[in-house]
Amino acid sequence: MLDAIDKTLLKTVADLEELPKGAYNIRKNGKLLSRHVSANINIETNADETGIIVKIKPGTKNESVHIPVILSQAGLYDVVYNSFIVGDDAEVTIVAGCGIHCGTSDPEGHAGIHEFRVGKKAKVTYVEKHYASGDGKGRRTLNPTTKVFLAEGAHVEMELTQIAGVDEANRVNEAVLGPGSLLLITERVLTDGDQTAVSTNNIVLSGAGSRANMISRSVMKGNSRQTFYATMDAQNKCYGHIECDAIIMDNGANETMPSLKAGHPDAELTHEASIGKIANDQLTKLMSLGLTYDQVCQNKKDRNEADVMFGDHLKI
Amino acid sequence: MLELKNLYFTVTGSEENNGGSRNIIDGINFAFDDGKFYVITGPNGSGKTSLAKLIMGINPVSEGAIIYDGTDISALTITERARAGIAYSFQQPARFKGITFRDLMTIATGIDDENNLLDILKRVGICPLSFLDKEVDTKLSGGEIKKIELATTIAANPKLAIYDEPDTGIDLWTIGPMVSLLKKELAESKTTTIVVSHNRSFLEAADVVIIINSGRIVYSGNLEGAMPLLDDLSVCTYRDSCEGDSDAGCYR
Numbered sequence: 001m002l003d004a005i006d007k008t009l010l011k012t013v014a015d016l017e018e019l020p021k022g023a024y025n026i027r028k029n030g031k032l033l034s035r036h037v038s039a040n041i042n043i044e045t046n047a048d049e050t051g052i053i054v055k056i057k058p059g060t061k062n063e064s065v066h067i068p069v070i071l072s073q074a075g076l077y078d079v080v081y082n083s084f085i086v087g088d089d090a091e092v093t094i095v096a097g098c099g100i101h102c103g104t105s106d107p108e109g110h111a112g113i114h115e116f117r118v119g120k121k122a123k124v125t126y127v128e129k130h131y132a133s134g135d136g137k138g139r140r141t142l143n144p145t146t147k148v149f150l151a152e153g154a155h156v157e158m159e160l161t162q163i164a165g166v167d168e169a170n171r172v173n174e175a176v177l178g179p180g181s182l183l184l185i186t187e188r189v190l191t192d193g194d195q196t197a198v199s200t201n202n203i204v205l206s207g208a209g210s211r212a213n214m215i216s217r218s219v220m221k222g223n224s225r226q227t228f229y230a231t232m233d234a235q236n237k238c239y240g241h242i243e244c245d246a247i248i249m250d251n252g253a254n255e256t257m258p259s260l261k262a263g264h265p266d267a268e269l270t271h272e273a274s275i276g277k278i279a280n281d282q283l284t285k286l287m288s289l290g291l292t293y294d295q296v297c298q299n300k301k302d303r304n305e306a307d308v309m310f311g312d313h314l315k316i
Numbered sequence: 317m318l319e320l321k322n323l324y325f326t327v328t329g330s331e332e333n334n335g336g337s338r339n340i341i342d343g344i345n346f347a348f349d350d351g352k353f354y355v356i357t358g359p360n361g362s363g364k365t366s367l368a369k370l371i372m373g374i375n376p377v378s379e380g381a382i383i384y385d386g387t388d389i390s391a392l393t394i395t396e397r398a399r400a401g402i403a404y405s406f407q408q409p410a411r412f413k414g415i416t417f418r419d420l421m422t423i424a425t426g427i428d429d430e431n432n433l434l435d436i437l438k439r440v441g442i443c444p445l446s447f448l449d450k451e452v453d454t455k456l457s458g459g460e461i462k463k464i465e466l467a468t469t470i471a472a473n474p475k476l477a478i479y480d481e482p483d484t485g486i487d488l489w490t491i492g493p494m495v496s497l498l499k500k501e502l503a504e505s506k507t508t509t510i511v512v513s514h515n516r517s518f519l520e521a522a523d524v525v526i527i528i529n530s531g532r533i534v535y536s537g538n539l540e541g542a543m544p545l546l547d548d549l550s551v552c553t554y555r556d557s558c559e560g561d562s563d564a565g566c567y568r
Contacts, residue, residue: 281410282410288394289420291423
């Protein structure tokens with residue numbers, strides 16, 4: 001059964017007010033809570049019972065699958081291995097995400113290892129949100145891993161967001177791109193207090209004509225720290241771009257290390273990286289639209305204004 | 317509705333004065349009437365933008381008072397003035413990565429409903445609907461960002477709207493419609509409008525032309541009366557270092 005905390009977590013990480021239409025698999029405190037399959041999307045527990053296998057039939061159009069995880073059991077560190085097999089020409093939205101509620105001083109954590117096999121010309125939108133709440137002092141850890149394999153002409157768009165409340169995150173994204181495939185990753189991470197987050201990204205442009213764009217937006221508040229590694233490894237005629245912007249507030253710290261490897265003479269690789277405070281002209285502009293300095297710079301309780309302020313950074 | 321009383325904006329450490337202080341705005345007294353269209357003009361460096369920024373609170377008042385709707389706002393923050401109904405359109409608008417025109421409109425108006433936003437866009441007319449999800453970043457052209465700046469200012473439904481050189485970067489055939497738009501807003505919402513501009517289209521639309529020189533108001537009245545003075549002041553202040561209008565070396 002879903003209690004009030006579960007409902008809040010589900011609403012926050014998967015935008016679900018009630019059980020979704022279509023296929024879904026909701027995991028609570030390390031166990032299956034509820035599952036529904038559709039004619040085109042099958043979900044089954046994997047052989048060693050460490051996660052699920054989601055199979056999407058070739059040619060499936062405009063369907064979605066929700067696989068949120070919620071956690072509110074003190075002391076639990078839940079690890080799950082999920083596989084997604086997306087058939088050729090399918091078009092699907094996958095909504096993942098993990099919400100932790102910590103009410104005690106015991107730590108809680110989740111590691112979701114998600115592997116995607118995306119078929120030829122298939123289109124996948126993957127949305128993942130991470131969030132932790134609760135009055136407990138227990139450390140909340142979220143360590144997501146995504147591994148994406150794109151077949152010829154596949155198109156994958158990933159929105160990876162860590163909204164708030166996560167004490168420690170070790171985020172890993174890996175991708176191997178086939179010929180003519182396209183990968184767009186937008187990662188947004190917000191840290192506050194003494195939180196830390198490390199994001200490691202390895203994108204291998206293996207096929208001819210493959211393209212990848214990795215955008216990272218991070219905001220460090222309080223004394224929090226973030227480290228960002230991104231490597232684009234071009235092994236063919238391809239195009240790759242890394243863009244990372246870090247906004248420092250209070251005493252936050254950031255290290256950003258984009259890395260480009262061209263192993264083919266026709267590889268085109270670029271990167272832009274910036275770290276800094278909010279620029280003065282931006283601050284003045286937002287104040288002239290009626291936001292206070294605190295709303296722009298400090299803890300923002302009103303999420304709408306916070307969303308707007310950092311646009312991409314906090315948009316959830 | 318807005319009264320400037322013995323207003324000064326003083327900077328210290330100015331080069332021209334051997335590190336001494338210099339009055340950028342040098343004792344201005346002026347009363348702006350409700351629902352009129354004012355155009356502030358004058359040579360480069362005369363203090364037009366400094367005055368506009370004083371009214372918005374971007375520059376601090378060194379001496380004197382700004383009375384807005386009967387209250388002294390000289391000590392209020394930018395935010396407080398914005399919330400009191402003053403809006404400001406920047407000559408060089410800030411650019412934000414990851415923030416869309418839609419986001420700015422939502423902050424300016426508090427509205428995030430699609431239909432209402434579209435209504436505002438239609439009313440403003442200057443930005444195509446396709447702008448809504450454009451990021452307000454460095455990829456926008458100078459003209460596009462100025463249109464967005466203007467639209468967010470109008471959308472906020474201010475009682476007093478200040479536009480600092482709204483025509484910079486705008487194509488010639490948009491300036492006419494832009495003037496009409498500001499006039500229309502003024503007629504419909506009684507928005508007191510202050511435009512800082514050298515552009516003849518704005519000067520011709522003005523109820524009152526104000527000429528500023530060396531931080532002082534040297535004229536206020538109709539355009540006809542302003543013309544002889546404008547001709548006198550039209551000498552470029554950068555003449556000594558001029559490399560020509562079309563050259564990158566032009567400082568104007």
